[in-house]
Amino acid sequence: MNTLIQHWLDLRNGDYAAAEACVSPDIRVHAALLDGGDSSAVGGPAGVVAWIAQTRAAFSELTFAIEVGPIVDGDMVALRWRASGAYAGGFPGAAAKPGTANEFTGTDTLRVAGGLIADYWINPDIHVLLAQLRVLA
Structure with missing residues (x-):
């Protein structure tokens, strides 16, 4: 299990x-997509990579x-993560300038x-990230 989780973390880190070592071809993603799209359309390793x-x-x-x-x-499997980086631009509705530091947390629940x-x-x-990006309602 530790190897699978390491592959998952590596995937999340770029x-x-x-993806081929940790994502099932039949994966089902359950998420609220920022563009309002249907997360069930995110399929297989290639779909997860694109997302x-x-x-x-x-x-x-x-x-x-x-x-x-x-x-x-x-x-x-459940895990809590912390993400950090710098805003590069292109996030819908964001007023933050590119280069703005971000740090936010979340949880992943995985069925193997x-x-x-x-x-x-x-x-x-997401509310923490949206505040950092100064996304206006």
Whole structure:
């Protein structure tokens, strides 16, 4: 399990080749997408890579670190992470200037099947990030 979680962390940190080692071709992503899109359309390793790359494009030097966990219960894994980086621009509604430092937290809940992540729930503390980016309502 530790190797799988390390691959997941590597993927979140921009090592897109790690997707093949940790993401099921049948993964289901359960997330509120910022563009209002349907997260069930994010499928397979390539879809997860594209989604993560889109997020990473808005933040230079984005780094994820695990703060709590992984906590394993059967086929379920939970972990709390902290992300830090600098705003690169392009986030919808953001008034922050590029280069603005960001730090926010969240949790990932993963269901593992066949040694790969088959379901992914993300719960970022988005209100913290939106405040840092000065996103206006």
